[in-house]
Amino acid sequence: MTSPGLDPEGTRIQLIATSDDVVRARQLVRTLAVGCGLSLVDQTKLVTAASELARNTLSYGGGGTMSALPVERNGRRGVRLSFTDEGPGIPDIDLALRDGWSSGSGMGLGLSGARRLVDEFELRTVVDEGTTVTVVKWSR
Amino acid sequence: MTSRREELAQGWIEVVSSTLARRVSRTELDQELHELYGAILEALRRGGVDAAGEHYAEVRALLNEISRNRARQGFSPAETAIGVFALKRGLEPLLDEGSAEDVAAYLALARLTDDLGMFTVDAYAATREQIISAQAEELLELSTPVVKLWDGIIGVPLVGTLDSARTQVVMEKLLQALVDTGSAHAIIDITGVPAVDTEVAQHLLKTVVAARLMGAECIVSGIRPQIAQTIVALGIEFGDIVTKATLADALRHALRRSPGALGGAGSAA
Numbered sequence: 001m002t003s004p005g006l007d008p009e010g011t012r013i014q015l016i017a018t019s020d021d022v023v024r025a026r027q028l029v030r031t032l033a034v035g036c037g038l039s040l041v042d043q044t045k046l047v048t049a050a051s052e053l054a055r056n057t058l059s060y061g062g063g064g065t066m067s068a069l070p071v072e073r074n075g076r077r078g079v080r081l082s083f084t085d086e087g088p089g090i091p092d093i094d095l096a097l098r099d100g101w102s103s104g105s106g107m108g109l110g111l112s113g114a115r116r117l118v119d120e121f122e123l124r125t126v127v128d129e130g131t132t133v134t135v136v137k138w139s140r
Numbered sequence: 141m142t143s144r145r146e147e148l149a150q151g152w153i154e155v156v157s158s159t160l161a162r163r164v165s166r167t168e169l170d171q172e173l174h175e176l177y178g179a180i181l182e183a184l185r186r187g188g189v190d191a192a193g194e195h196y197a198e199v200r201a202l203l204n205e206i207s208r209n210r211a212r213q214g215f216s217p218a219e220t221a222i223g224v225f226a227l228k229r230g231l232e233p234l235l236d237e238g239s240a241e242d243v244a245a246y247l248a249l250a251r252l253t254d255d256l257g258m259f260t261v262d263a264y265a266a267t268r269e270q271i272i273s274a275q276a277e278e279l280l281e282l283s284t285p286v287v288k289l290w291d292g293i294i295g296v297p298l299v300g301t302l303d304s305a306r307t308q309v310v311m312e313k314l315l316q317a318l319v320d321t322g323s324a325h326a327i328i329d330i331t332g333v334p335a336v337d338t339e340v341a342q343h344l345l346k347t348v349v350a351a352r353l354m355g356a357e358c359i360v361s362g363i364r365p366q367i368a369q370t371i372v373a374l375g376i377e378f379g380d381i382v383t384k385a386t387l388a389d390a391l392r393h394a395l396r397r398s399p400g401a402l403g404g405a406g407s408a409a
């Protein structure tokens with residue numbers, strides 16, 4: 001169903017099939033962000049980025065999953081999130097990442113804004129195969 | 141199975157009604173299960189043991205109906221599924237008589253009842269989900285009050301996670317309240333909102349513009365530091381929308397702008 005699953009390595013999977021799932025994804029990210037010691041500002045930034053990416057997964061990717069994982073590097077803790085769908089993909093990445101560009105009726109700030117809200121951002125997309133956006137936010 | 145139709149049906153109804161003891165009337169159960177039983181026999185007669193197949197459309201419709209009713213009446217999933225699984229128990233005597241043919245028939249029917257039972261549980265779950273989301277919607281209506289703060293000034297304190305549906309409800313209520321109260325000012329306070337994304341911002345902006353078209357001014361208050369920083373990083377521009385740190389500041393602003401709100405003193409300020 002739609003509650004987050006837990007795999008042996010601690011990755012939590014949240015299905016993104018409805019707008020309620022987007023809210024659940026956001027709540028899961030908040031919990032992980034708090035657990036990793038992110039500041040209130042960084043928590044809010046990561047939760048907001050997750051909200052944007054989850055909503056894109058739902059509305060453009062036709063649904064998919066978010067996998068969330070607490071990570072650690074050089075003594076710093078953080079949260080890594082991957083949003084994956086098997087939707088139409090993004091034909092023009094530069095355009096999609098341009099502030100204010102939307103193929104729908106959005107503000108066109110979700111993808112580009114999410115990139116600014118996190119520390120690491122990776123977008124992989126293949127037309128007709130799908131899109132995966134992976135982001136990481138580190139504690140300071 | 142057909143030859144012992146009544147016997148089987150009675151045994152089945154016994155099992156089900158002993159489980160649902162007094163929570164469903166015997167006549168109701170009788171009717172419900174006979175109808176279902178008839179439909180299953182009919183489907184079998186037409187040669188199907190595939191619960192998902194076309195022969196079972198009628199059976200599935202009946203099960204759907206029964207499951208929905210049970211879910212609404214607050215029965216548990218087990219109490220709902222027993223209606224189907226008990227049929228299997230009713231068939232067990234078939235095994236005693238034990239010809240290889242009977243055993244094979246029993247196994248096929250057992251598989252069928254399992255599938256139908258699973259279908260019942262799914263239908264039950266779907267109804268519960270619907271009930272839950274209907275309740276959430278009601279709660280939504282309740283949890284987003286539009287309050288009159290002063291003559292000509294209404295306030296909407298937003299608390300909790302804003303999703304698109306909720307934001308939309310709030311905004312519609314706000315615009316309606318402007319009309320109903322003849323107010324010229326609305327204060328949207330987001331102190332209790334943990335995150336503002338582009339979707340929420342877009343709804344906010346649209347509301348402000350709509351209110352403006354109606355001759356009213358919206359003030360957004362309670363933008364906390366973490367929300368402010370996030371909004372800036374996202375690149376959202378609030379343009380010429382009046383924003384205030386606190387609800388009190390917003391109210392002060394609105395009062396200054398409404399001549400007569402303080403018995404005329406406001407306009408002098």
Ligand SMILES: Nc1ncnc2c1ncn2[C@@H]1O[C@H](COP(=O)(O)OP(=O)(O)OP(=O)(O)O)[C@@H](O)[C@H]1O
Nearest residue numbers: 056060061096102103106107108109110111131338
């Ligand atoms: N997962 C995806 N699959 C396919 N296309 C996508 C995906 N994510 C984004 N896009 C494309 O990139 C565009 C820009 O995305 P972005 O999130 O920045 O804007 P938006 O969703 O249109 O509006 P909003 O500001 O409300 O997020 C989208 O309009 C869409 O065409």
Ligand SMILES: [Mg+2]
Nearest residue numbers: 056106110111
């Ligand atoms: Mg978007």
